[in-house]
Amino acid sequence: xxPSRFEYxxxxxxxxxxxxxxxxxxxxxxxxxxSLVPTLNFRLSNPEAVIDLRLVPGLDDxxxxxxxxxxxxxxxxxxxxxDDAVHAANPLIRETLHHVAHPVIRNRGTxxxxxxxxxxxxxxxxxxxxxxxxxxxHGPSGARTIDAQDLFEFILSTTLEPDEILTExxxxxxxxxxxxxxxxxxxxxxxxALAGVAATLxxxxxxxxxxxxxxxxxxxxxxxRLVAVEDALLDDAADPSRFRxxxxxAADVVTVPDDExxxxxxxxxxxxxxxERALRTSWQRAxxxxxxxxxxxxxx
Amino acid sequence: MTSSTYRSPVNDDxxxxxxxxxxxxxxxxxxxxxxxxxxxxxxxxxxxxTHVGCEHGVCGACTVHIDGRAARSCLTLxxxxxxxxxxxxxxxxxxxxxxxxxxxxxxxxxGLQCGFCTPGFLMSVTALLDEDPxxxxxxxxxxxERIAGNLCRCTGYQGIVAATRQAAETLRDAKEQAxxxxxx
Numbered sequence: 001x002x003p004s005r006f007e008y009x010x011x012x013x014x015x016x017x018x019x020x021x022x023x024x025x026x027x028x029x030x031x032x033x034x035s036l037v038p039t040l041n042f043r044l045s046n047p048e049a050v051i052d053l054r055l056v057p058g059l060d061d062x063x064x065x066x067x068x069x070x071x072x073x074x075x076x077x078x079x080x081x082x083d084d085a086v087h088a089a090n091p092l093i094r095e096t097l098h099h100v101a102h103p104v105i106r107n108r109g110t111x112x113x114x115x116x117x118x119x120x121x122x123x124x125x126x127x128x129x130x131x132x133x134x135x136x137x138h139g140p141s142g143a144r145t146i147d148a149q150d151l152f153e154f155i156l157s158t159t160l161e162p163d164e165i166l167t168e169x170x171x172x173x174x175x176x177x178x179x180x181x182x183x184x185x186x187x188x189x190x191x192x193a194l195a196g197v198a199a200t201l202x203x204x205x206x207x208x209x210x211x212x213x214x215x216x217x218x219x220x221x222x223x224x225r226l227v228a229v230e231d232a233l234l235d236d237a238a239d240p241s242r243f244r245x246x247x248x249x250a251a252d253v254v255t256v257p258d259d260e261x262x263x264x265x266x267x268x269x270x271x272x273x274x275x276e277r278a279l280r281t282s283w284q285r286a287x288x289x290x291x292x293x294x295x296x297x298x299x300x
Numbered sequence: 301m302t303s304s305t306y307r308s309p310v311n312d313d314x315x316x317x318x319x320x321x322x323x324x325x326x327x328x329x330x331x332x333x334x335x336x337x338x339x340x341x342x343x344x345x346x347x348x349x350t351h352v353g354c355e356h357g358v359c360g361a362c363t364v365h366i367d368g369r370a371a372r373s374c375l376t377l378x379x380x381x382x383x384x385x386x387x388x389x390x391x392x393x394x395x396x397x398x399x400x401x402x403x404x405x406x407x408x409x410x411g412l413q414c415g416f417c418t419p420g421f422l423m424s425v426t427a428l429l430d431e432d433p434x435x436x437x438x439x440x441x442x443x444x445e446r447i448a449g450n451l452c453r454c455t456g457y458q459g460i461v462a463a464t465r466q467a468a469e470t471l472r473d474a475k476e477q478a479x480x481x482x483x484x
Contacts, residue, residue, distance in 0.1 A: 033375055034375055050333070103446075
């Protein structure tokens, strides 16, 4: 018996779950448990009540609707990874999920659980931020939508209120003429990465770069947008020959000090290398997608 | 029907009733909410084949199948399993006690030394080959990546990689033979 004693709450609806959040002073939400249960086992977290979402209906629905992919908060990471409709709508999602721990962990771990946990090294929060996604949170006064930009506050800390529960995650469909890449470096496959980068790059009709969206994980207290890189990509002169110097602009976001895995200087170099790789891969895929689209148009 | 009466001597937690299927047998038990599935299997049901290593999801020694998918039993509360189906390493052998293709391959290829990590590897590899029969054609590097969620401190993994490939080939041959018989 490793976790300390807690009250186990098994709500049948989201309203019951929120009521339990309100009723107890100190609650945690159990979704897939792959991040929560280790903290319980080590008694790093000693909540008064554990609210298990497994019987709340509707939390594992996944649907692609218009410009958005709606993912129920309790959706298993493995189910999202294997969903072909989601992959067709935004291939960056599957590529990112392949880097999340191991398949055995993704079998249980959930999409909403990872995002609400907000580990700054985790891949899914970084993906959400890169894509300008959003989440839906249910609280005592109903549901509200939170933009990814406003969600992540600090290490393991979000702007979700203590009486709210994350119920849905929304990723945009990848725009046309857009390439994508998720890349990271970890000392062992499946470990949290020393640094990781999610990127999309969208081309204008003439094949030049229109804009890019990039976010990094593992480099500061939250996932972070690489604004300096994005600004440089907006420059008319931005093209693949300048990717190395543009990537170098990412280095300043690193605030993680020297730690047991690597020095801060190493992490900065690593991030720059990953950004350059992400830009090149995204560029290549964007070009291929734009070409495939043009040839389809010519054929039809 | 197995009914568990085991109570930990060191706590008087309130308990919850759960019913689940373990290795094909229905099980009913009263458990504390903070009891981990790994400890439930070992202490309540006596299924000590499931090993407990790191207890935070890193080593993979406690891997079992929950509703047909490999999962860490140390990262799951027993109460979450109410209504679920669990399969442990004890269920891999045939009714006559013969080794499963994955177990046989681990023996043939020296895929174990001290044996502590082996039940977790057997469950992970069994699930992997159920999902993806093409592992037989994968490179060693790919197989290493696919089994990276389980740690072995003895073998250096060569024997485990070889066992995974041999089991994949055995299962594929068996499937091809079965398909051929059906079609013929």
